[in-house]
Amino acid sequence: MKRIFWLLVVIFAPLSNIALTSPLPVDAFANLPDVRFVTLSPDGTKIASLIRVNSNTLDGQMLSIRDINTNKDIFPVQTDNQKFVILSLTWASNDIILITAKYPATRRGVPTTEMRLMKYSLSDNKTSSVFSKRTFSRFVDVPQIQSSIVDYLDNDPDHILMQISGLGSKMQYESVIKVSLKSGGIKVKQHAQKYIENWLTDRQNQVRIGIYRDDTSYRIYEQQQADGDLRLLWEFEALDEDAIWPIGFDHDPNILYVNAYHQGLKAIFKVNLTDANLAKELVYQNENYDVEGQLIYSNLKQKVIGIDTNIEGEFLFWDNDYIKLNNGLNDALPESHNVINQLSDNERRYLVYSTGPIESGTYFYGDRDKGALYPIAYRYSQLPPEVLAKPKKVNYSARDGLAIEAFLTTPKDKEAKNLPTIIFPHGGPISYDSTTFDYWSQFFANRGYAVLQMNFRGSAGYGFQFMNSGLKNWGLEMQNDIEDGAHWLVQQGITDPKRMCIVGASYGGYAALMGVAKTPDLYKCAISIAGVTDLESLVKSSRNYDNSKIVKKQIGDDYDDLYQRSPISMAASIKVPVLLIHGTKDRVVKADHSEAMYDELHELNKPVKYVALENGDHYLSNNEHRLTTFIEIERFLAANLGVK
Numbered sequence: 322m323k324r325i326f327w328l329l330v331v332i333f334a335p336l337s338n339i340a341l342t343s344p345l346p347v348d349a350f351a352n353l354p355d356v357r358f359v360t361l362s363p364d365g366t367k368i369a370s371l372i373r374v375n376s377n378t379l380d381g382q383m384l385s386i387r388d389i390n391t392n393k394d395i396f397p398v399q400t401d402n403q404k405f406v407i408l409s410l411t412w413a414s415n416d417i418i419l420i421t422a423k424y425p426a427t428r429r430g431v432p433t434t435e436m437r438l439m440k441y442s443l444s445d446n447k448t449s450s451v452f453s454k455r456t457f458s459r460f461v462d463v464p465q466i467q468s469s470i471v472d473y474l475d476n477d478p479d480h481i482l483m484q485i486s487g488l489g490s491k492m493q494y495e496s497v498i499k500v501s502l503k504s505g506g507i508k509v510k511q512h513a514q515k516y517i518e519n520w521l522t523d524r525q526n527q528v529r530i531g532i533y534r535d536d537t538s539y540r541i542y543e544q545q546q547a548d549g550d551l552r553l554l555w556e557f558e559a560l561d562e563d564a565i566w567p568i569g570f571d572h573d574p575n576i577l578y579v580n581a582y583h584q585g586l587k588a589i590f591k592v593n594l595t596d597a598n599l600a601k602e603l604v605y606q607n608e609n610y611d612v613e614g615q616l617i618y619s620n621l622k623q624k625v626i627g628i629d630t631n632i633e634g635e636f637l638f639w640d641n642d643y644i645k646l647n648n649g650l651n652d653a654l655p656e657s658h659n660v661i662n663q664l665s666d667n668e669r670r671y672l673v674y675s676t677g678p679i680e681s682g683t684y685f686y687g688d689r690d691k692g693a694l695y696p697i698a699y700r701y702s703q704l705p706p707e708v709l710a711k712p713k714k715v716n717y718s719a720r721d722g723l724a725i726e727a728f729l730t731t732p733k734d735k736e737a738k739n740l741p742t743i744i745f746p747h748g749g750p751i752s753y754d755s756t757t758f759d760y761w762s763q764f765f766a767n768r769g770y771a772v773l774q775m776n777f778r779g780s781a782g783y784g785f786q787f788m789n790s791g792l793k794n795w796g797l798e799m800q801n802d803i804e805d806g807a808h809w810l811v812q813q814g815i816t817d818p819k820r821m822c823i824v825g826a827s828y829g830g831y832a833a834l835m836g837v838a839k840t841p842d843l844y845k846c847a848i849s850i851a852g853v854t855d856l857e858s859l860v861k862s863s864r865n866y867d868n869s870k871i872v873k874k875q876i877g878d879d880y881d882d883l884y885q886r887s888p889i890s891m892a893a894s895i896k897v898p899v900l901l902i903h904g905t906k907d908r909v910v911k912a913d914h915s916e917a918m919y920d921e922l923h924e925l926n927k928p929v930k931y932v933a934l935e936n937g938d939h940y941l942s943n944n945e946h947r948l949t950t951f952i953e954i955e956r957f958l959a960a961n962l963g964v965k
Contacts (some may be wrong), residue, residue, distance in 0.1 A: 337866040349703035350764035353382065353944045356698040358410040360418075361672050364499070365665030367443075368391055368686070372697065373944065374399070380944055382407065384420070384441065389686075397441055398448055402943040403936045405437075411470075414478030416443050417502050419451070421468045425906040425938065428465065431865045434908045436468040437522075439482070439762075440502060451481075453505030460487040463777060468774050471497055472522040472828040475620055475666075479503055480511065482528075484520050489513055491842065495520060497547065497791075498529050523570040524618070530567050534559075536870040541567060543577075543594060554599060559871050560792065562785045566603075569616040571739075572623040573810040577807045578616055588609035589628055596614035605630070606635055607844070611782045621668050629660070635662055646671075646689070650924050653694060656680065656706075658757065661687075669703070676700075679709040680757045681763075701760065702938035710766040712756045719778075719802045723790075727775035727784075727806055728754055730762045731815070740771040741820035741962045742810060744836070744844070746803050747774060748827030751875075754783040765824075768955060769964050771815055793877040795828075795856060796835050796886035803832055806841055819845070822960045824954070826850040827910060827939065834888035834899070841896045846961040848900045848954055851910050851939050854918040856883035856889075862911065892921040898928040900957045902939025902950050930957070 350374060359370040361497045369386045383399035384407075395709035398420065400407060405424040413419050420439040427433065444543060446787040455538075457463065464487040472482040472696040479502055484495040484915065489512060491958040497511035511520060521530035521876050533540040537559040542551040555565045565581045568589075580587055581601060588606035592599050605612060614629040638644045643661075650659045650673060657677040664671045673685040673694070682700030687693070699705075718724055718784045731737040743765045747754050754774040762772040764858050776783065777799050779791015807823075810816035823831040823844045830852015837847040845888055853859050857880045863872040884890050899922060903915035912933065920930040932953050934946040941947045958964065 326804045338672070343704065344767050344769075345708060347764075347951050347955060349701070350767070351947045352701075352759050353942075353947065354682070354700045356684070356700060358407070359672060359674070360410050360412055361663045361665060361670065361686075362412045362415050362595070363612055363666045364415050365667070366586040366671030367412075367415070367698070369412065370684075371407055371410060376662060384418070386412070386418070386443070391404055391544065394767070395443075395446075397446065398439075400856060406455070406938070407940040408436075410472070413440070413473060413481060413502055416442075417441065417478075419470070419481075420448075425908055425936075432906075432908050432911065433465055436466045437804075438468040438470070447560065449505075451483075451500055451505060452507070456505055456507050457877050459507070459693075461492040462487045467497075471528075472526055474526055476526075479730065482522065482526070486513070491515060494518070494942065497958070512862065514551070516540070521567055521569070522932060523574040524572050524623070525574055527574070529570070529574070532567070536872055539564070540567060554594075560789070560874060567806065568614075569625070571625050578625065582785050585786060587613055588785075589614075590937065594773060602755070604628075611784060619664075619668065620666065643742075650687075650694070657683075676758050678758065679706040679711050681705075681709065681758050681760070704760075704763070705865050708767070709758075709763055712759075712762065712772075713938065714756060715726075715807060719805045720799070721798070721801075723778060723802070725775055725777065725802055725806065727773055728756055728762075729810075729815070730759075730766045732766050732769050735769070737771065739817045740815060741769060741805075741964050742771040742816040743809050743958075744803065744810075744821070744823040745772050745774050746823075746832040747780070747826045747831045748825070748829045749790060750777075750779050750795075750799065750828040751781045753780045768958070770958070770962075771810070773806050773810055775803060775806045777806075791876055795876060796839070800832060800835050804843065807836075808842060820964075822846040822848065822962055823957060824848040824850075825852065827852065831888065834895075835886075835891075837897050837899065838888050838891035838894045841894050844897060845901070846898045846957065847895075848902070848957060849915065849918075850902045850903060850941075850950060851907055852888075852901070852914065853910050854888045854914040856887045858914070859910070860915075889921055891926065892918070892925055895927055898961050899930075900953065901929065901931045902934065902953060903931075904934040904941070904946065906936050907939045908941035 346888040353386040356370050356372050366389050371382050372385045374383050381401035383396045386395050395493050405422045411419045418441045423434050423436050423777040426435045438451045440451050464485050470486045471484050474480050481500050483500055488496045491513035492514035498507040499510050500507050510675040516533045516535045517531040518534050519532040520528050525530045531542040540556040541554045544551050557563045561566050562582050565579050568578050568580050589604045590601035591604055612630050616625050617627040619626045621808045626640035626643050636645055654675050657680045660674045662674050669689045671687045676682045681704040684698040686695045686697045689759050710730050710733040711865050715727050715729045717725055753776050765772045775818040779799050813817045821844055823833040823836040830849030833847045833849050837844050901915040903912045905912050937946045
């Protein structure tokens with residue numbers, strides 16, 4: 322097995338050759354991951370992954386497939402991440418890999434993100450759409466989303482179940498189709514039903530659960546078989562505490578696992594669908610945080626063996642065999658969060674992703690028969706633990722007494738005193754930060770800055786009340802929570818108050834601009850990457866999409882008030898330099914936001930720079946765009962905070 326020790330040797334550099342001096346090259350942090358989407362074939366003999374490539378002919382990524390038995394590699398697919406971006410890789414069988422990709426487009430004048438599912442066949446050495454050309458003639462309208470897999474049909478490797486719109490009299494809603502991975506032909510298994518936007522199968526591959534949405538109202542329906550009589554299980558409003566979300570079945574087709582609130586925090590339950598009262602039996606909860614995630618199901622044992630809790634990469638097993646395996650991994654890799662993210666069909670071979678505060682990510686290949694674990698790929702080969710700064714969890718109180726959890730990263734081997742500082746609120750805003758590896762904060766710390774990432778009210782993970790307190794709160798208490806974190810750092814003596822900048826992306830970009838608008842003397846500069854600058858425009862533009870009423874429920878619908886809580890309305894208050902960075906094909910927050918903000922600041926003779934990333938998306942998916950962004954940020958911070 323030693324022959325697979327360096328599985329993707331093309332991307333590796335020996336750790337001993339990596340300079341441990343500070344600062345590291347910008348591209349050590351800014352480059353796309355060296356490897357991702359590492360996935361194991363069902364028989365455990367092949368490993369596919371997406372690797373980063375920088376050559377004379379390609380600056381992008383390519384699909385790599387290694388045959389463990391022959392030690393040979395092939396590289397059948399490549400992309401520069403401009404024409405299209407690969408989002409995932411999955412083995413449908415030992416011969417076929419499914420590739421999910423996206424690309425920007427426009428439909429009837431509305432900017433869209435198109436999603437497609439491709440397949441690569443090893444035996445044919447061919448990449449193509451999962452659908453044949455003849456199949457598309459059956460669609461009334463070509464669907465925007467052509468990548469939603471409902472069931473991989475483990476016992477039928479030649480087919481998958483997908484959900485897709487564009488078929489039949491209810492073409493705007495989702496049908497479930499059986500797709501032949503050989504011919505590309507389809508057969509409708511579940512006809513579309515009005516307002517049902519998602520379908521869920523049981524372990525016997527029957528279409529059992531339909532998730533209905535009409536504006537902000539949700540209903541969960543159950544049926545005994547496809548196109549059967551629908552029985553209403555639960556109904557609730559978006560973002561309400563009584564929401565109950567199905568996450569999967571046990572082998573028993575009557576046992577459904579759900580995610581719902583318990584004592585104010587999300588937890589995992591199971592429900593017997595034959596129970597008239599639909600009583601929820603608590604399976605797993607965390608006393609301090611929400612629990613969400615996916616079921617871990619063993620086809621070999623034909624039962625649910627645990628859950629991926631999404632808490633710091635934590636897996637919870639309740640089957641003794643996997644408890645022992647997980648404990649062994651944690652003993653072998655005690656400083657990391659270790660996630661078994663795939664098992665072979667016989668469950669003797671597996672993949673592990675190991676990460677942590679100063680572990681940028683390592684993939685391991687495990688062999689249970691040999692009791693061996695082999696490192697096969699580093700996610701960021703230039704960022705071994707020795708060069709990273711360890712973040713720590715901190716807590717402070719907002720001005721109204723609310724407890725805020727935050728994460729502080731300070732430069733490695735430097736006293737946390739009177740430091741230049743980056744206030745770095747996350748995007749979302751219903752998202753969260755943690756102590757797990759973050760290439761942004763590590764980049765800032767490597768450049769000599771302290772970094773504070775706070776989970777302000779409205780963040781995910783802290784229960785219903787905490788999340789709910791952020792609704793329609795942009796620019797208000799949510800913004801105060803961020804500001805209070807900055808003041809706390811100064812009070813603790815960690816931050817030099819004359820050298821503090823606020824930086825963020827998406828919602829974080831909004832918060833950065835609001836920070837220098839509402840408190841013009843607190844920060845010395847602001848950086849907004851793909852940030853929202855006009856809440857009125859953001860909400861109004863959602864009219865073109867089917868989630869517009871949910872957007873209004875989250876952000877608000879009083880347009881005068883929204884405009885007043887927008888950075889663009891407060892541009893005259895900004896006194897410090899501003900850097901705006903935005904992809905021209907951003908489909909989440911249109912580049913119009915940064916362009917309008919630049920025009921407003923420029924007209925007011927404010928110090929502002931705008932960097933347009935041509936053909937860039939919301940996520941800096943292109944390597945050149947990432948490098949440009951980080952280089953511009955480094956220069957801007959150095960110029961305004963006086964750090965060499």
